[in-house]
Amino acid sequence: MVAILGYSPQQITEAVQEMYTTVAERPSSPFHFPVGKQTLALLGYDARDTEPLPENVAASFAGVGNPFRAKALQPGDTALDIGAGAGNDTLIAGRKVGPDGKVIALDLTAAMTRKIRHNTAGRCPNVDVVQASAEQLPVATGSIDCITSNGALNLVPDKRRAIREMFRVLRPGGRLQLADVVINRPVNVDCDSDPRLWVECVVGATVEESLIAMLEDTGFEDIRVLNRLDYFAHSPSQQTREIARSFGAHSIELTARRADRTPGRLRQWLRPLHPRRWLADLHRRGLLGVATLLLALVSCYGALAAAGLLAALGVGLALDPGVWAGTIALFATFAAGFIAAGFRYHRSIGPTVFAMTGVALVLYALFVDYSVMTELTGFVVMIGAAARDLYLRRYEEARKLGLKGRGHT
């Protein structure tokens, strides 16, 4: 799931450009993410690749992983470095593709493209520099053998579009080597007017499974995650380290191959509708309690309403009371369990107590002594528990992001 959370794409672009202008022009400024030559070593770059890098280029390195672990570049390749930054990966790629190959270094931030041009002009005839967005690549369809990208995709507002663009410019069978930040739990709170959280690489990141699903949906195959790194453990900011920990933010290095054709329209439509994806997304967003409670309510009152409506139309619908009660009880019990699981995130016992009380009333009404009022009261108490659990989960998220107390819950 791509979370834009109240930022307009324009706000994101401006914040990204501001931040990465500083990385290009004043790399010794304090940043909340690792920057500079020592980061190349931390991320496992081969010293033979990094030794020839000019000092001022290495000083602005802001990658989040080592895409070259994929060994996807071949001599003679035409490569595209998306979000090239100061050009460290571009220069490494330039040596790997050799004099018969070519590297296009593309970045959104003018200060970054200026820096690459300054460092490659007259020295690297096989490097072209372009200032553009990953969402709209000014590159001919099918003209690229290999895309390399390090730390840029998490900063792009429309990731699906950027991935579709990668697919378009790669030739069939072309390869992708990507290092990027991903998260385990999506950010749900509204972070409006605080793009700082986006440019620090956590809030804009995609859930790892969703990123891989997006690549598959677009038509990439043979997708392999080669490495996962606790990148933010190297952040000098304790707050960033804590935010990263609470959302499970980490870097991955992956490789993929562009399929010969785009997936058929039907497959493209059906893939996102797969129940496993829906369930996983509801789970990550803490919405399984709400979803199962809705199912319990629909099984109870929805089935009753449907039976009444059909009877009015002269169609008899015989509901088996045992199966009916069992279905309601099952969904209500699951709902109580999922609501109680919220304790792990917010450490408040209230929603659990209310959810258990609510489900006990529903079960009592269903299996011991039926009364409409008892059943209804049970459901109302459960709805209150689900709403409180959701509120507390979002409040806790906002607190971790440093937004608490500013009306962002």
Ligand SMILES: C[S@@+](CC[C@H](N)C(=O)[O-])C[C@H]1O[C@@H](n2cnc3c(N)ncnc32)[C@H](O)[C@@H]1O
């Ligand atoms: C984390 S830095 C990494 C830079 C470089 N790959 C490196 O390893 O040093 C991300 C880079 O992506 C660029 N970027 C962010 N959003 C972009 C977009 N939509 N299109 C192209 N580049 C983008 C930024 O300007 C920045 O230079």
